[in-house]
Amino acid sequence: MGMFSARTEWDFQPNTLTSLLAEKRLQGEEILDLTESNPTRCGFDYQPQYTLEALSTRRSLVYEPHPKGILSARSAVAEYYARQGIDVNPDYIILTAGTSEAYTFLLRLLCNGRDSVTLVKPGYPLLEYLCQMNDVVGRHVHLQYNQGWHLDLDALKVELAARAKAVALVHPNNPTGSAIRHYEREAIVGAAIGTGAALLVDEVFHPFQGDGTTPLAPSFASNRGCLTFTMNGISKLLGLPQFKLAWIVVSGPPAEVEVAVARLEMIGDLFLSVSTPIQQALPVLLQDPAGLTRQIKERVGKNRANLSAKSDKVSAVELIGEEGGWYAVLRLPRVRTDEEWAHLFLKDLNILVHPGCLFDFEDEAIVVVSLLQKEEIFQRAVEGVLSMVDV
Numbered sequence: 195m196g197m198f199s200a201r202t203e204w205d206f207q208p209n210t211l212t213s214l215l216a217e218k219r220l221q222g223e224e225i226l227d228l229t230e231s232n233p234t235r236c237g238f239d240y241q242p243q244y245t246l247e248a249l250s251t252r253r254s255l256v257y258e259p260h261p262k263g264i265l266s267a268r269s270a271v272a273e274y275y276a277r278q279g280i281d282v283n284p285d286y287i288i289l290t291a292g293t294s295e296a297y298t299f300l301l302r303l304l305c306n307g308r309d310s311v312t313l314v315k316p317g318y319p320l321l322e323y324l325c326q327m328n329d330v331v332g333r334h335v336h337l338q339y340n341q342g343w344h345l346d347l348d349a350l351k352v353e354l355a356a357r358a359k360a361v362a363l364v365h366p367n368n369p370t371g372s373a374i375r376h377y378e379r380e381a382i383v384g385a386a387i388g389t390g391a392a393l394l395v396d397e398v399f400h401p402f403q404g405d406g407t408t409p410l411a412p413s414f415a416s417n418r419g420c421l422t423f424t425m426n427g428i429s430k431l432l433g434l435p436q437f438k439l440a441w442i443v444v445s446g447p448p449a450e451v452e453v454a455v456a457r458l459e460m461i462g463d464l465f466l467s468v469s470t471p472i473q474q475a476l477p478v479l480l481q482d483p484a485g486l487t488r489q490i491k492e493r494v495g496k497n498r499a500n501l502s503a504k505s506d507k508v509s510a511v512e513l514i515g516e517e518g519g520w521y522a523v524l525r526l527p528r529v530r531t532d533e534e535w536a537h538l539f540l541k542d543l544n545i546l547v548h549p550g551c552l553f554d555f556e557d558e559a560i561v562v563v564s565l566l567q568k569e570e571i572f573q574r575a576v577e578g579v580l581s582m583v584d585v
């Protein structure tokens with residue numbers, strides 16, 4: 195319809211999996227949901243005496259907007275990095291109402307219409323839409339699995355040299371859980387310096403890396419080699435997506451950082467979207483008095499170990515890459531496509547998984563499961579999936 199923009203010309207038709215799910219829910223059937231990644235539905239102990247009390251300060255009755263976010267909140271973010279040994283100036287932090295808004299601000303800052311940004315696939319499906327919403331062309335480079343996930347650096351360098359204004363990296367990536375390795379970081383930064391591209395690094399899963407056997411990949415907030423925007427927030431770190439608080443740390447060559455921050459401040463001023471109560475609460479919340487990061491880490495760790503032990507016994511299933519994040523990637527026999535497997539699990543077992551195509555896995559029978567689900571449900575669902583594949 196000519197009335198509406200081309201960028202919102204989406205296909206709203208439900209697919210067979212979502213139709214079947216809606217049907218089953220309508221019939222009141224119990225679904226074992228292995229896609230659950232909403233932390234507020236996963237039985238964590240939010241300890242309202244800490245989590246809600248933090249919001250009740252009288253300072254929140256005063257509106258003193260600051261386009262970058264109020265200083266006490268930005269200082270609390272700087273302290274979060276200081277605890278990791280990274281020196282971040284609060285002046286170079288911009289608060290946003292979630293990471294999606296942060297991406298939008300950055301795409302508006304860096305790109306003109308039809309400019310290109312390099313994305314990684316398999317990856318977080320929302321990025322493609324965020325590019326589209328901001329009239330930016332998202333062009334993909336591959337992450338390949340070969341005893342660990344490896345980024346196609348040659349393709350990335352070609353993209354940067356030919357056109358890309360920026361590369362968006364999710365560190366560790368969703369859903370593969372793979373962090374950018376040291377050698378990859380050096381190569382990417384080197385290529386970005388050579389071409390004048392910027393790095394957009396989404397670190398919402400950074401606190402959830404591996405089982406402790408591999409050294410943690412450092413945050414890009416310490417990167418000074420090229421203009422770098424490191425994003426994080428409390429959606430994953432504290433399991434509080436409904437509080438709508440994220441941030442951007444700007445680092446890089448000082449002259450570029452100054453310009454970027456001044457422009458981001460102007461963009462922030464147009465929206466002033468982060469609420470005062472959450473900003474006032476941030477210094478307390480980032481101390482994590484309810485131990486939320488630990489609770490989530492424990493849950494993810496236990497579910498991962500359980501899945502690993504169970505899938506090891508089923509030769510037809512391969513758990514690929516177990517580095518970090520909230521998801522696990524399972525390679526199933528190619529007698530069916532990923533969508534056919536997902537449909538079968540839901541139809542016959544009432545178990546919901548993500549087909550890999552959602553994350554742009556190609557040519558393989560890959561399904562993705564969330565490791566956040568309550569352990570008891572997770573175990574029952576995993577047993578169901580594995581017993582159906584093991585025939």
Ligand SMILES: Cc1ncc(COP(=O)(O)O)c(C=O)c1O
Pocket residue numbers: 291292293294295318364368396398427428429435439440
């Ligand atoms: C890679 C990645 N970034 C960002 C987000 C969402 O963050 P926010 O709630 O801050 O928009 C998600 C949520 O699933 C994610 O997977």
